[in-house]
Amino acid sequence: MDNSPIAQLKPVLDQESQAKPKKGGWITLPFIAATMLGLGLAVNGTTSNMLVYLLKEYHVDGVDAAQITNIVRGSLNLVPIAGAILSDSYLGCFPVILAGAAINLLSFVLFTLTAALPSLRPPHCTSLSAKCQQASPGQLAVLYGAICLLAIGAGGTRFNISTMGADQFESTSDKDTFFNWYMVFLYTSFMLGDTAIVYIQDSISWAVGFGVCLATSALGLVMLLLGVRYYQMPATKGNPYTELARVIVASVRKVGIKVGGVHGSVQYNVGAGALVDSAADEAPSKNLRFLNRAAMITASDDSSRSGDGSGGAWRLCTVQQVEGLKALLSIIPVWSSGILLFMSIGVMIGMIVLQALAMDRSVGPHFSIPAGSVAVSCRVSFILATLVLDRVVFPLWRRITGGTPPTPLQRVGIGHVLNVTAMVAAALVERRRLAQPGVPMSVMWLLFPLGIVGVGEALHFPGSMAFYYQEFPNTLRSLATAMAPMLVALGFFSSTMFMDVVTRITAWLPENIDHGRLDNVYWTLAASGTLNLAYFLACARRYKYHNRAAT
Known part of the structure; x- marks a missing residue:
């Protein structure tokens, strides 16, 4: 039997550890x-x-x-x-x-x-x-x-x-x-x-x-x-966003230095004191070459510094830091195509409430649907579409393509198409409503375009989240998850500016929408959405996945 102090103390420690949640x-x-x-x-x-x-x-x-x-x-x-x-x-x-x-x-x-x-x-x-x-x-x-x-x-x-x-x-x-x-x-x-x-x-x-x-x-x-x-x-x-700033500052400070040069004459910093020449596999990629200056070793740089917080961090960065910023910048064109998409959704969500207030919202003799609740059909459509996509559509897609799932950008592209379709449907519904003055139209007609928006959102919103999460550097995962919601924010801000411009230069949005032409607003959004779809397809075609597993 062990009577050492440690053995006598062990039951006390075990009891304390069990007491802690x-x-x-x-x-x-x-x-x-x-x-x-x-x-x-x-x-x-x-x-x-x-x-x-x-x-x-x-x-x-x-x-x-x-x-x-x-x-x-x-x-x-x-x-x-x-x-x-x-x-x-x-x-x-x-x-x-x-x-x-x-x-x-x-x-x-x-x-x-x-x-x-x-x-x-x-x-x-x-x-x-x-x-x-x-x-x-x-x-x-x-x-x-x-x-x-x-x-x-x-x-x-x-x-x-x-x-x-x-x-x-x-x-x-x-x-x-x-x-x-x-x-x-x-x-x-x-x-x-x-x-x-x-x-x-x-x-x-x-x-x-x-x-x-x-x-x-x-x-x-x-x-x-x-x-x-x-x-x-x-x-x-620590703050991973500081690394992005360091790459930009270091590139600007070395703006006079020529990128490239004779084979093997340029050395790059890969961290921990290690150096590679311009022909090595670890050297920076050739896209956005002006940023490569941040990792170039010059005569005024101390080659023992790796850019990890030492005094030379704002002049000499690592190749990994440079490539991280490049990955972020290469995503921006694809990301920007989502602003107009969410702008159209923002306009529709705002106008739908005004339409609902002017329509027949009664369901039976004793109940009337609140105007602010009409948009819930978009959320219901999102949930149902997500379940069908996950359990039926995507498994069928994998079976047809031999096990290859749809890429995030393919899902986003289909979401763009459905969003344009929703704007066309909204324009047709509003045109029908305006064609029957004095006869309140059932609010149920609004569920059709809202339902299409929900299905499109079930494709492009999770697809965008997956795309950013896969393609962003590991140190920027929190920023990756914020990129899609940032689109929502910019889209709603843009919708406000869009409606302000429409109100100033047209008579489509008077105080009483029964006297306006909201259908023309939706047609305009459908047209701009079609042009934005072409822009997205061009950006998606040029984009090269950094994470090969994502393809």
Whole structure:
């Protein structure tokens, strides 16, 4: 029997280790899922019906309300990029999520106050006309303050919750399973927000609706804190974005140096003090050659420095850092083709609410579909299409092609085609509606173009995410996952500018859309989408995959 001090201490240590909760794993899922549901339901329920709130309670013109709503939607997808960079580079996910959830809570306090206190909004008006009193600057300041806090709060939570959730697992299969559940909870929260919250706001009261959003966001914050003892919180690994800046600065500082030269006369830095000549396999690629200067060894460079944070890091970089920036820049043309795609979706989502308000939304004698809930058909279509694609279409594709799955860019291209088709369908539906003045058309007609948008989104959105994740350097994975949502943000911002231009130079979008030509707007989007499809095909044809497994 071992009576050594270590043997006597072992039972005590074992007992203490058993007393400590296990970090990470599936035990964290209920806390993360509840946080996602609470915050997602509140945020999406608010943004889905914001246009109606601006119209009915603040007497904002229809087109202006649609533009403001698109700006809000764009901000909700753009601001989180800053949150992702902040968490990946400096603070870690949990502190940023916690701050974002607290800011969201404050936002819904203000929203609830605007609905509950008559002094924070203009007097009620029975009809949407020019006679309605407009909101005062103070009232608008409170409203826009709530909107800004909503965007800032989403900046801390929207991307970081998925990253923190994946950090709780070690194996790739567990991470994949978590992401599947993440999408389930995310779209469940969206659908509940589009339906339940919107119905409460429209049928009961805005104060009660925003109060429910306040309660669910508070519940999400509480559940996030209750799971603290179980979360794994990996330390940050530094700022990978600095490497990109170093390559640019180093290239500019060596702008006078000729790239290339006699065979073997140029040496490049591959890190850890190793050098290769211009003919070696490890040398930089020939595309975007002006960036190769950043890794060239010159007489003024200390060849012992590898660009890893030493004093010469901003003059001498590694070949790997140069190739990482090249990979990022080569993706930009393909990525840019998505801006017009999401711009058309942004215009449709904004105009669909105005169309729904002018259509027959009754389902039976006792129920009327809220205008803000019509767009939920796009989410339902997305979910159903995703299931059919995953279980039927893609397996059939592999069987026909001998086991080769569709590439991400093929999926994105088909999504572009369906998006143009949706704009054509929307134009035809609106043309039919305008051809029957005085006879309200059933809102069910809008489900057709929205359904096509959902199917297209099920192809191009996940395809874009897969493409960026596969092709980005390993050190820029967080930026890769943010590239597709960044398109959504830029698309919604562009839709606002597009509608502003259309309003200024045409009579297609008057305050009352029954007196306009919204169908011409959709035809314009279909035409621009066709040209954008040609641009995408040209970029996709020229693009060469860096990750051969992606092909």
